[in-house]
Amino acid sequence: MGDALAGKVGLIGLAVPVLVGASAVLYALSALGAYLSVRERRWNRYSAWAAQGAWVAHTVALLGGALFGGRWTVWSAAPGAMLLVTWLAASSYQVSDALLREAGKRLGPRGQDGPGPQMAPTGLGLFLFPAIAVGLVLADVVAGWASGGLIAGPDRSVLEESWVPVHAILAATGWGLFTLAWVANLMYTTQDRSLRKLRLGPLSRLLPSLEVLDRVGLRLVVAGLLFLVAGLIPGIARAVSLWGATWFADPKVISTFLAVLAYAFHLVARVRLGWTARRASWVLNVGFILTAVNLLVATPLLSRFHQWL
Amino acid sequence: MTARLLVAGLNHRTAPVEVREKVAVPGWRLKATLRDLQEACGGEVVILSTCNRAEVYAVTDQSLPDCSCPPRGEPAALVARLAGTDDSGAPPAAEALLQHVYAYCDAEAVSHLYRVASGLDSMVLGETEILGQVKDLYEAACAAGTAGPTLHALFQGALRVGARARTETNISANAVSVPYVALGLARKVFADLSGRNALLIGTGDIGRVALRHLVEAGLGGIVAANRTLERAEEALSSLDVGTSVRCRAADLTALPQLLASSDIVVACSEAPHYILGPADLKAAAPRRRHPLLLIDLGVPRQIDPALGAREDVYLFNLDDLEGAVQANIEERRREAVKVERMVAEEVERFEAARRRKMAAPVIRHFRARAETIRTEEVERALGDLGPVSPRDRELLEAFSRRLTNRILDLPTVTLRELVAQRDGTAVLDVVGRVLHGELAVRRETRERREEADLSRDPPAGLHGTTKANGEVKGNG
Numbered sequence: 001m002g003d004a005l006a007g008k009v010g011l012i013g014l015a016v017p018v019l020v021g022a023s024a025v026l027y028a029l030s031a032l033g034a035y036l037s038v039r040e041r042r043w044n045r046y047s048a049w050a051a052q053g054a055w056v057a058h059t060v061a062l063l064g065g066a067l068f069g070g071r072w073t074v075w076s077a078a079p080g081a082m083l084l085v086t087w088l089a090a091s092s093y094q095v096s097d098a099l100l101r102e103a104g105k106r107l108g109p110r111g112q113d114g115p116g117p118q119m120a121p122t123g124l125g126l127f128l129f130p131a132i133a134v135g136l137v138l139a140d141v142v143a144g145w146a147s148g149g150l151i152a153g154p155d156r157s158v159l160e161e162s163w164v165p166v167h168a169i170l171a172a173t174g175w176g177l178f179t180l181a182w183v184a185n186l187m188y189t190t191q192d193r194s195l196r197k198l199r200l201g202p203l204s205r206l207l208p209s210l211e212v213l214d215r216v217g218l219r220l221v222v223a224g225l226l227f228l229v230a231g232l233i234p235g236i237a238r239a240v241s242l243w244g245a246t247w248f249a250d251p252k253v254i255s256t257f258l259a260v261l262a263y264a265f266h267l268v269a270r271v272r273l274g275w276t277a278r279r280a281s282w283v284l285n286v287g288f289i290l291t292a293v294n295l296l297v298a299t300p301l302l303s304r305f306h307q308w309l
Numbered sequence: 310m311t312a313r314l315l316v317a318g319l320n321h322r323t324a325p326v327e328v329r330e331k332v333a334v335p336g337w338r339l340k341a342t343l344r345d346l347q348e349a350c351g352g353e354v355v356i357l358s359t360c361n362r363a364e365v366y367a368v369t370d371q372s373l374p375d376c377s378c379p380p381r382g383e384p385a386a387l388v389a390r391l392a393g394t395d396d397s398g399a400p401p402a403a404e405a406l407l408q409h410v411y412a413y414c415d416a417e418a419v420s421h422l423y424r425v426a427s428g429l430d431s432m433v434l435g436e437t438e439i440l441g442q443v444k445d446l447y448e449a450a451c452a453a454g455t456a457g458p459t460l461h462a463l464f465q466g467a468l469r470v471g472a473r474a475r476t477e478t479n480i481s482a483n484a485v486s487v488p489y490v491a492l493g494l495a496r497k498v499f500a501d502l503s504g505r506n507a508l509l510i511g512t513g514d515i516g517r518v519a520l521r522h523l524v525e526a527g528l529g530g531i532v533a534a535n536r537t538l539e540r541a542e543e544a545l546s547s548l549d550v551g552t553s554v555r556c557r558a559a560d561l562t563a564l565p566q567l568l569a570s571s572d573i574v575v576a577c578s579e580a581p582h583y584i585l586g587p588a589d590l591k592a593a594a595p596r597r598r599h600p601l602l603l604i605d606l607g608v609p610r611q612i613d614p615a616l617g618a619r620e621d622v623y624l625f626n627l628d629d630l631e632g633a634v635q636a637n638i639e640e641r642r643r644e645a646v647k648v649e650r651m652v653a654e655e656v657e658r659f660e661a662a663r664r665r666k667m668a669a670p671v672i673r674h675f676r677a678r679a680e681t682i683r684t685e686e687v688e689r690a691l692g693d694l695g696p697v698s699p700r701d702r703e704l705l706e707a708f709s710r711r712l713t714n715r716i717l718d719l720p721t722v723t724l725r726e727l728v729a730q731r732d733g734t735a736v737l738d739v740v741g742r743v744l745h746g747e748l749a750v751r752r753e754t755r756e757r758r759e760e761a762d763l764s765r766d767p768p769a770g771l772h773g774t775t776k777a778n779g780e781v782k783g784n785g
């Protein structure tokens with residue numbers, strides 16, 4: 001019985017990286033389809049199929065990791081956390097894409113020689129999926145390093161405590177929302193540039209209006225901050241009790257607080273200082289760089305007590 | 310005789326408006342005209358009458374008129390019937406229309422309608438309105454009972470091609486007139502124009518056209534500003550403004566206040582200098598929460614180009630918009646090539662289905678002949694066998710049916726597929742000749758046998774010989 005279970009766990013351990021790789025490839029193909037659909041609309045269908053296939057593989061990998069433990073567990077290892085962050089971003093895509101399609105249909109201009117109500121594709125996948133594919137490949141690579149014993153394991157007993165999943169899942173959701181906000185910002189700057197240069201080609205047509213992108217991006221930053229801060233509270237409380245005043249002296253923690261500062265400044269600049277989305281876009285870029293450093297460098301390589309490998 | 314498809318009509322390319330208006334069919338006269346044409350053609354009829362074209366689609370068993378170009382009198386006569394009767398009670402002379410009328414038959418007629426529905430034949434390439442007009446007029450013919458199976462298939466195919474052209478290509482995606490390009494830009498900046506305010510500076514001729522487009526765009530509020538308030542009020546009163554749009558007139562002295570509450574500014578006055586510059590905008594709203602879209606339709610320009618450098622301003626002048634229109638027209642032309650390919654595919658699909666239907670009577674005849682032979686031969690075999698039990702008779706019947714069906718299945722399927730091919734109707738001729746040849750041989754054989762029966766009693770084996778001869782010759 002025990003051997004059989006161990007066999008199953010071993011099988012899942014083998015299957016998860018394969019599923020992660022497969023979903024990365026499918027996301028990349030979906031992004032390619034989205035790019036081709038700019039010229040040939042029929043590619044949009046294939047892009048959507050690839051995105052759905054990728055999301056299914058991604059979900060199965062996430063569930064496999066959560067059920068059978070190991071490095072792919074979302075709250076106790078960096079590859080698992082990355083899997084969750086990217087999954088949240090991909091899931092948000094399904095929702096956002098549906099909402100933006102609906103907005104495009106509702107607000108699509110009509111007229112004798114104006115565009116018809118066929119502005120369904122939103123182009124979100126074109127911007128989001130490459131980021132997700134890169135994230136998944138990096139997660140696979142990091143998990144590979146870990147299995148090769150390149151990174152030493154920390155004191156894992158803390159990871160068994162009940163508050164850890166709440167802390168990790170809330171924080172991962174926050175990072176996922178920040179990633180989406182950056183993607184919305186990328187779409188905004190692309191659309192802004194197209195309008196200013198009057199390059200109203202298929203890509204510009206594919207993207208929603210500046211106002212929609214701005215509103216979506218701002219709301220994503222607000223939601224990301226709420227989730228991340230909510231996730232940090234139990235983590236900070238436990239860290240103080242465990243390590244006292246030195247809890248702050250960790251690259252992961254420092255990069256997290258810098259990212260929170262960047263996103264908070266973005267909100268202040270937009271809401272209080274009256275900055276336009278165009279002017280504030282560099283702040284989101286800084287925030288995204290800090291997010292990437294946090295997840296891809298600080299967590300697996302530098303952190304003292306977030307080194308979940 | 311096989312039913313054939315004809316389209317006869319005229320359009321903006323072949324006839325000036327003075328001619329088109331004579332044959333335009335108003336809605337109140339459509340049903341009567343459809344009935345009149347149905348009587349004339351003796352088959353199915355749909356009329357496509359729009360601002361730019363008047364066409365009759367007909368399916369008729371009568372011998373078709375000459376569809377060559379230029380067509381002879383019959384298509385022109387059909388089109389002339391669209392005009393109804395004049396004051397003297399007579400339709401306009403068909404001869405007067407002859408030089409304007411075109412006519413296409415069968416595959417060319419299908420191709421023509423598909424091109425019309427997909428916007429390839431429109432005055433503005435790729436315009437979307439025609440598809441709705443095709444749908445409405447087809448439905449009117451359905452309601453009048455003048456559209457039959459062939460035109461149902463034809464028009465449903467046309468609606469499908471039209472929808473495909475607009476969803477699978479970008480032929481209708483870009484605006485190709487200055488007002489629509491400007492409104493398209495507004496929709497790319499703002500999510501919903503119904504909550505936005507526009508300021509129109511200048512209410513001359515261009516200003517009034519711009520005002521009409523702004524009203525139609527469904528903006529939340531519009532202020533028409535002019536140097537003199539009376540002129541602005543006059544421009545507003547000349548428009549039938551709906552209650553959903555808040556419109557008011559103002560004079561230009563209130564420009565800073567008006568700017569502060571505007572999201573879109575359209576400048577089309579005739580001032581010889583800039584009437585809007587960075588200082589005006591700064592005085593009106595030093596920090597804007599929403600972007601400002603400035604459309605400068607004036608020559609000379611009315612808005613200082615320096616404003617375009619502001620990050621909360623999107624400024625476009627007449628040259629920008631006309632350049633965008635030209636680029637969009639070019640893109641539509643490129644997309645039209647794809648639509649032409651799509652139309653060719655769909656025409657071939659329609660024609661294949663039509664040819665398959667043409668095979669149906671031949672196949673029916675073929676199988677009926679086989680059934681007759683089977684029945685005859687079963688009866689003959691039963692006669693030769695003498696008394697048989699009902700079960701044996703049933704077995705023999707079932708056996709003969711299975712045998713006939715198995716022999717006929719493959720030729721039937723093959724015949725359908727061969728006929729569906731591009732030059733498949735030639736196969737029908739061959740098969741028709743074969744079947745008629747067989748009939749002739751069998752008729753001849755039967756006559757000979759009857760003659761022989763009259764002269765002497767038939768020997769026992771004669772039936773078999775006759776059958777063998779008939780089948781061999783028939784199959785050859």
